[in-house]
Amino acid sequence: MSAAPSKPESCRFTLRDLHERDRDAALDLWVAAWRKAMPEIDFDLRRKWFSGHLAQLKLRGFVMRCATGSRDRRVLGFIALSPKLRHLEQIVVEPDQWGNGVAASLMTEAKRLSPDGLWLDVNEDNSRAIAFYEKHGFRRLNRSRNPKSGLPTFRYAWGDVKRKREKAKGEL
Numbered sequence: 785m786s787a788a789p790s791k792p793e794s795c796r797f798t799l800r801d802l803h804e805r806d807r808d809a810a811l812d813l814w815v816a817a818w819r820k821a822m823p824e825i826d827f828d829l830r831r832k833w834f835s836g837h838l839a840q841l842k843l844r845g846f847v848m849r850c851a852t853g854s855r856d857r858r859v860l861g862f863i864a865l866s867p868k869l870r871h872l873e874q875i876v877v878e879p880d881q882w883g884n885g886v887a888a889s890l891m892t893e894a895k896r897l898s899p900d901g902l903w904l905d906v907n908e909d910n911s912r913a914i915a916f917y918e919k920h921g922f923r924r925l926n927r928s929r930n931p932k933s934g935l936p937t938f939r940y941a942w943g944d945v946k947r948k949r950e951k952a953k954g955e956l
């Protein structure tokens with residue numbers, strides 16, 4: 785799906801689709817953000833995996849939107865979500881932009897694109913992300929494990945998710 789650029793609450797950044805030409809910037813940002821969130825894991829080693837993962841999400845119809853600096857057009861953060869599955873698969877913001885509203889704008893955009901509900905999985909020890917989701921109205925549903933890392937996770941949801949997930953079970 786392609787959508788026109790839209791203005792978030794703040795004029796310091798702009799929201800637009802994440803394009804193929806943004807791939808390197810998105811990968812750099814993803815590595816830097818996760819390195820800060822979980823310094824014990826070497827995310828440089830996962831960069832290639834994440835590049836393939838993003839391509840897979842695109843093929844599966846996930847929508848990718850990013851926030852860019854209004855002046856320098858730098859990619860500051862991005863989301864990947866499936867409105868059909870109500871699944872917010874990625875939300876990542878460059879570390880020097882944490883706490884300044886970029887993530888809030890991306891979350892507003894995710895809710896605009898999937899207005900009835902969203903679900904996601906978050907590592908249990910990612911306390912900053914958990915505080916962020918709870919601040920944005922997400923509620924904890926249950927515990928699980930990340931199939932790749934084996935680390936314990938919480939499933940969080942906002943809005944109407946369970947009913948939709950029952951319908952979409954075969955696709956998850």
Ligand SMILES: CC(C)(COP(=O)(O)OP(=O)(O)OC[C@H]1O[C@@H](n2cnc3c(N)ncnc32)[C@H](O)[C@@H]1OP(=O)(O)O)[C@@H](O)C(=O)NCCC(=O)NCCS
Nearest residue numbers: 817821875876877882883884887905906911912913915916
């Ligand atoms: C998750 C992420 C997008 C949130 O963006 P952000 O700009 O950091 O979010 P915010 O600053 O708006 O909200 C974080 C909240 O957690 C609080 N916080 C900071 N460190 C914390 C900690 N160690 N424990 C608990 N809360 C913490 C902040 O004070 C803030 O709350 P406040 O607004 O009431 O002060 C960003 O941190 C990120 O990219 N993280 C790395 C990737 C990631 O974890 N993605 C989500 C995976 S599920």
